[in-house]
Amino acid sequence: MRKAMKSCVTDMICNHNNAMFILIDIGAFGFQDLMKDYPERVKNIGIFEDGIVSITAGLALSGMVPTVYGITPFIVQRSLxxxxxDYIYQDVGGNFITTGAAYDxxxxxxxxxxxxxxxxxKTLPGIEILTPGTPKQFETLFNQCCMNGKLSYFRMIDHCNQIEVDVEYGKxxxxKKGIRGTVIAFAEALDVTIAACQNLDVTVLYYTTASPFDLETLKENIERNRIFxxxxxxxxxxxxxxxxxxxxxxxxVDGVGVPRQVMRNYGTKEDKDVHIGLTxxxxxGRITHFLEREL
Known part of the structure; x- marks a missing residue:
C-alpha cells in the first residue's frame, strides 16, 4: 500500500500547484527525489506531529492543500x-495519511x-475517514478525496486483503446476499470475513469509508434483524x-474486534489476530452461534 500511496502523492504534487506534502521523518528516504524536484512543496519536517498539524492548517487557510504522512497514534492521539x-473549527481541508493501523x-x-x-x-464533525483494504482501494479513495477541500484521514495497512473489491467513497x-443475517466487514478484516461466511447463508457488506457511514445500504440489507x-x-x-x-x-448486534484493553502479548500481527479472535x-464460530440464538 505504501507504493500506491507514493504514486498517488507524486501525481498530486505534479498535477496541482497548490498541493503540499509534509513528511514527519518516517518514509522520507522514499521521497528524496520528490523533495529534490519540488523543494518548496515537499518537505521532511521531522518528528513534530502536533506542531505540524497547526502549521499545515495555516497553509490550508492560505489556499494550499496539505497532505501529512506519519505514524497512526502520533497523528491521531498526540495531535487530536x-x-x-485548527482544521475542524477553522473549516479547512487537508489530508492525513498514517501507517501502523491497529497493531501493524x-x-x-x-x-x-x-x-x-x-x-x-469520528468525534470530529465532518471528517472523512477512509479505511482501504488494498493498494488499489487506497488509490481509488485518495484520488476521489484528496483535493475536495475536506479534512480526510487515510488509514494505511501493511497486511492487505487478497480479495479485490471495486469501492467508491461513501458507499x-x-x-454476498443471504437470508439468515447481515455481516459487515471493514478494511483488512474482509479476507477472514469472506472465508468465515463462505458456507453461511448471510448477506456480507464491505465498508472502506468509515465516515461518513453509509447507513442507507445497511438499512436496505438487514436480514432477520441480525447484524454481525x-x-x-x-x-x-x-x-x-x-x-x-x-x-x-x-x-x-454482535461482532468481533479489538478488545478495549492494553494488548500486552508479544508476537507478530498474525499472533495478535489469533489472540483476539480476528480469524x-x-x-x-461466533456467527454460527449468533445466527442460532433466539431474539
Missing amino acids: EQLKL FSKLGYSHYCPEDVETL AKML ICEPFYQGTFLTDIMPVLSTYRIA AQNIY
Whole structure:
C-alpha cells in the first residue's frame, strides 16, 4: 500500500500547484527525489506531529492543500486537539495519511498501536475517514478525496486483503446476499470475513469509508434483524452509526474486534489476530452461534 500511496502523492504534487506534502521523518528516504524536484512543496519536517498539524492548517487557510504522512497514534492521539481546533473549527481541508493501523507495528510496543484511531477521529464533525483494504482501494479513495477541500484521514495497512473489491467513497459494497443475517466487514478484516461466511447463508457488506457511514445500504440489507460486525479496530466503534436502525427495529448486534484493553502479548500481527479472535475460524464460530440464538 505504501507504493500506491507514493504514486498517488507524486501525481498530486505534479498535477496541482497548490498541493503540499509534509513528511514527519518516517518514509522520507522514499521521497528524496520528490523533495529534490519540488523543494518548496515537499518537505521532511521531522518528528513534530502536533506542531505540524497547526502549521499545515495555516497553509490550508492560505489556499494550499496539505497532505501529512506519519505514524497512526502520533497523528491521531498526540495531535487530536490540533486537528479539532485548527482544521475542524477553522473549516479547512487537508489530508492525513498514517501507517501502523491497529497493531501493524506489532513488535514496537503499545506506543505504536492505535486500534482506537477510527473511533477517536469520528468525534470530529465532518471528517472523512477512509479505511482501504488494498493498494488499489487506497488509490481509488485518495484520488476521489484528496483535493475536495475536506479534512480526510487515510488509514494505511501493511497486511492487505487478497480479495479485490471495486469501492467508491461513501458507499458500502454488497458482496454476498443471504437470508439468515447481515455481516459487515471493514478494511483488512474482509479476507477472514469472506472465508468465515463462505458456507453461511448471510448477506456480507464491505465498508472502506468509515465516515461518513453509509447507513442507507445497511438499512436496505438487514436480514432477520441480525447484524454481525467484523472490525479491525476497537469493538463497538460503529454502534453510534447504526443506532438509528436499532432504535426503530428489534435488531440483535454482535461482532468481533479489538478488545478495549492494553494488548500486552508479544508476537507478530498474525499472533495478535489469533489472540483476539480476528480469524476466519473464530468468526465462523461466533456467527454460527449468533445466527442460532433466539431474539
